Amino acid sequence: MKKYVLLIALAFYGVFPLSAQTNLIWDSLYATENTETVKVQKPLYAGSNLEVTEKLDMYLDSLASRDLKSNRIAGYRILLYSGNERDEATKAREQAYRVFQKADLYTKYQAPTFKVSLGDFYERLDAYIALKKLESAFPQAVVVQEIVNLRP
DSSP states (O other): OOHHHHHHHHHHHHOOOOOHHHHHHHHHTTTOOOOOOOOOOOTHHHHHHHHHHHHHHHHHHHHHHHHHHHHHHEEEEEEEEEESSSHHHHHHHHHHHHTTTSSSSEEEEEEEEEEEEEEEESSSHHHHHHHHEEEEEEEEOOOEEEEOOOOO
16 A cells, blocks of 8 residues: 555656746746846966966977977877787788778887787777778777877
8 A cells, every 4th residue: 555655646746846946946046137247356467377378389389390290190000919929910911901901001019029000090980990890800909099190
């Protein structure tokens, strides 16, 4: 019997919510009738803050121009092989070339590991789309973040 009373009470509450009281509370919180403008005083250090901002802008611009001159940027590549065997790395590179003939392939040796990676992707989504195409040939392939070459 208690279950039925509880169900009826929940159903009644769902049909007749306390929307009138809720609306009164929200209306009083967000009333726009008595809006006043408030004057904000400038801080005492406003002049020095502007100087710091200008110096920071100049520094960031110099970093951006340096990055464009180096033709390299943070991006993503697909890591096809990572292991100690040079022959396996060569096989992975040849197999990747058969699947993606126009792709940029990179073989890197960081003692004692050979790494074969593919592509220069600026966006992670683009790298995952290419990874989906390689899934059957390279089931162990993963997307990694690296410094990639800018395309002309």
